[in-house]
Amino acid sequence: MTVFTKRPDRRFSTWAVITMAALAIGFAFPDSAAAGRLSTERSLSKTKHGYQIVKGHARAGKRSQRFEVRPGDCGRDPGWSDCDNNRERSEVKLKKNIRVGSEWWIGFSIYLPKDFQSSPRVKTSLGQIHQRGGPTGSAGGLPSFPPLLQMDAIGNQWQACVHVLSGSASNVRDVCAHYNLASLNQMRGRWTDVEIHIRATPGNPLLEVYVNGARKLQSNQFLRFVPKEFYVKYGIYRSFVSRHGGPMPTQVAFFDEVRMGKTRDSIAIDGRKPVD
Template sequence: MYPFARYRLAAPLLALIMGLASAEPSAADQSLARGFGPMTLQSAGKPWSHQIVRFQDGTRGERFELRAGDCESRYTDDCRTDRERVEFSERSPGQRQNSEWWYGWTVYLPPDFPATGRVLTKLGQFHQRGDSGPELLFDLHEDALQITMPDPVRWDTDPMNPLPMHRVKDIWPRSRMIGQLTEITMQARWSPDPSGYYRIWINGQLVDAYQGRTTNDPRGEIYFKYGLYRSFVQRLGGGATPPTLVAYYRDVVRAESRAALEAMR
């Protein structure tokens, strides 16, 4: 359903990534996402955390860097709950429920992007206002980018002891993300009843489709987060230092139709 007729990332990779120009430090906390509500940067506030960059082809993007100890405490409990992050979080207004939304974002992970074992590294999150916990997560594991969907019936309020996932699925090989551009497109209806659904495409290929409840609270709006976020850092074991992670994002967009989304890219 909704096959994509063309693949947008045909430009040479070197022209897009290796030709990065100088960063724009004056815009260090500015999100380039379009179609969303205002974004707040959640980070440790380090000089390297987030930068606006300009690619050789003239387009702009965002560079995120996460180093060991980069926990955030102003908006989250990261510094007390074994988590580290540099990511943008959408403020109100988010996405209203019981209507269709389209999302897109492109991420580039450099060739030296490290494996992190059992530490969970997220490259996109959908949450709901209130105490219900996340609705859908994009987790990068040892072998694949994985969709994890918490239980849409029970509320998950303890980040240190999360409930078992309702749905888990590998959707794209990790080997096809490292050193390559990955374009993610998602269609979703957020709903606490069986009319909910989502469909996900990567580089134009349909990789996942789900029908059923997608939220557990009819009251809260849905909001999006993107950047770098890792949880359960101590799973590295042996007092190991978490590796530095770097990721580039571009074309982070949201629209109410596929046509509108494509026009924004």
């Protein structure tokens, strides 16, 4: 998982079994990865409406990835239950992981419909970098496996949380360092381009986030606990949904041109070679 001021166009996904009915409404349901797409897997959510490849609405090329979460859209697997932990989501995970000691750029474009609603009390993550084999703790009385980065819509803001961890690896203290990325008013009804730069090198880490070409975040406050690796998730994920005070609104977001590479140029949007 970037309107760079004036750089080329960009990025990614999983691809589709297309039925005649799906063609009629412009939808294709994901199956295997198409050429040019990064390989992904769905995370917990299995609803058909939760993840689709759609035609006719894209940052570049002809297709994009559409995510939708409705009230009560929670899933479970053998190791975790969103339903039991006050969460709802539809996300995918990139199968390509980020090893400790490596350096990567991740790019994607996100489109929020004009009627996208957020909550003033519940964070909706629209992109995350997680840790595998990292420290554990609790949050709100529930088990917590702190990620490195979350990019959350709350109120009228899209803000980044860099998880600054301290304490012990089995009972970690987790404090968010917040960075404003954009207002939701700026994002509704248009594509927003994002670039993430991560240098996962102990002793010399670096995390940067650029939105539409402007750097919005620069931090080296991570890798205090060295995990086995990092991995990227994107889509719609909302936690502690009961804080909204009623059912959360249905939320829809489109992602396109998801790329991952060793340099910033390698993730630039290129309309001549879209990730379709």
